[in-house]
Amino acid sequence: xxKTTQPNSMESNEEEPVHLPCNHSTIxxxxxxxxxxxxxxxxxxxxxxxxxxxVNNRMASLAIAEDRKSSTLILHRATLRDAAVYYCIxxxxxxxxxxxxxxxxxxxx
Amino acid sequence: DAMVIQNPRYQVTQFGKPVTLSCSQTxxxxxxxxxxxxxxxxxxxxFHYYDKDFNNEADTPDNFQSRRPNTSFxxxxxxxxxxxxxxxxxxxxxxxxxxxxxxxxxxxxxxTVL
Numbered sequence: 050x051x052k053t054t055q056p057n058s059m060e061s062n063e064e065e066p067v068h069l070p071c072n073h074s075t076i077x078x079x080x081x082x083x084x085x086x087x088x089x090x091x092x093x094x095x096x097x098x099x100x101x102x103x104v105n106n107r108m109a110s111l112a113i114a115e116d117r118k119s120s121t122l123i124l125h126r127a128t129l130r131d132a133a134v135y136y137c138i139x140x141x142x143x144x145x146x147x148x149x150x151x152x153x154x155x156x157x158x
Numbered sequence: 159d160a161m162v163i164q165n166p167r168y169q170v171t172q173f174g175k176p177v178t179l180s181c182s183q184t185x186x187x188x189x190x191x192x193x194x195x196x197x198x199x200x201x202x203x204x205f206h207y208y209d210k211d212f213n214n215e216a217d218t219p220d221n222f223q224s225r226r227p228n229t230s231f232x233x234x235x236x237x238x239x240x241x242x243x244x245x246x247x248x249x250x251x252x253x254x255x256x257x258x259x260x261x262x263x264x265x266x267x268x269x270t271v272l
Contacts, residue, residue: 081258092162092248092263093201136200144189144255148200 053137058153061127069122069152071137076117081140084111084122086133087151093136096122132156161185162264164249170270171239179234179267181249187262189255190232192224193248195266201248207232208255236269244271 054072061067073082081100085093097104097111099120104111110123124131134151163182171177181190189208193201205214207226221243223235236243249264 079257085261090265092250092266093261094263095260098258140257142257144252144257144259145203146201146261148202150200 053139053149055135055137055149055152057150058155060155060157061124062157063129064126067124067127067131067154067156069124069135069137069154070119071121072119073137073139074118076139077141078117079142080117082111082113082117082120083138083140083146084109085136085138085146085148086131087136088130088133093148096135127154127156129156129158162249162251162262164247164264164267166267167265168268168270170272171236172272173241174238177236177239177269179236179247179249179269181232181234181264182230183249183251183262184230185251185253185262186229187251187253188229189252190226191250191252191261192222192232192234193250195246195248197245204234206255239269239271241271244269 083098084096086096087093097106097109099111099113112121134153136148136151138146165180191206192204195201203215204218221237226232246266246268248266250261252259252261
C-alpha cells in the first residue's frame with residue numbers, strides 16, 4: 050500500500066491561510082489522494098480528494114505536484130473550528146483507507 | 159439530516175465481559191465499516207459489510223465479530239475484551255466500494271475496559 054508522510058503538528062493564526070503538506074513518493078498513476086479531518090471527539094470527515102489536477106471545494110483546495118509525489122491541502126482562512134487532525138490518505142486501486150499519523154493543526158486566536 | 163449514529167457514545171465493560179457496540183445509518187448506503195482508533199493513533203479498519211457480505215481484515219483479531227441484520231444497522235461484538243481493546247470504535251458508511259467514494263463517519267463509541 051502506498052504510504053503518506055505528514056508533519057506531526059502545525060500551528061496557524063486565525064484568519065490566515067494554512068498549507069498542510071503530504072508526501073507520497075511511492076504513489077502510482079491510479080492512486081487517488083484523499084484528505085479527511087478529525088475534530089476533537091468526533092469521527093473523521095471528508096475534506097477533499099483529487100487525482101492529478103488541483104481541486105477546489107467550499108472547505109479547501111488541494112494542490113497536487115506535477116509528479117504527484119506530494120500534495121498540499123490549503124485552508125484559505127483558518128478559523129478556530131478548523132483545529133483538528135488532518136489525514137492524507139491514498140487509495141491504491143481499492144476502497145480501503147489506510148490512515149497515516151496525520152497532522153494536528155492548532156489554530157491560534 | 160441523514161447521518162451515521164453510534165450508541166452509546168461511551169461504554170465501560172469489564173475485562174472478559176462481552177460487549178456490543180451499535181451503529182445505524184439513515185443514508186441507505188450499501189457499505190458499513192468498523193474502525194478501531196487507539197489513543198493518539200490513526201483509525202484502523204477492522205472489517206466491512208457490503209450489503210450482507212462480510213469482509214474481515216487479515217489482522218483483525220478473532221475476538222472481534224460483526225453483524226448486520228439489515229441495511230440500517232451494524233453491530234460490533236467483542237467477545238472477551240482485553241485491556242488492549244480500549245479504544246474509540248468508529249462506524250462509517252459509503253454508497254459503494256470504490257476507490258473514490260466518500261466515507262461518512264459516526265461520532266464513535268469510546269470503550270473503556272476495567
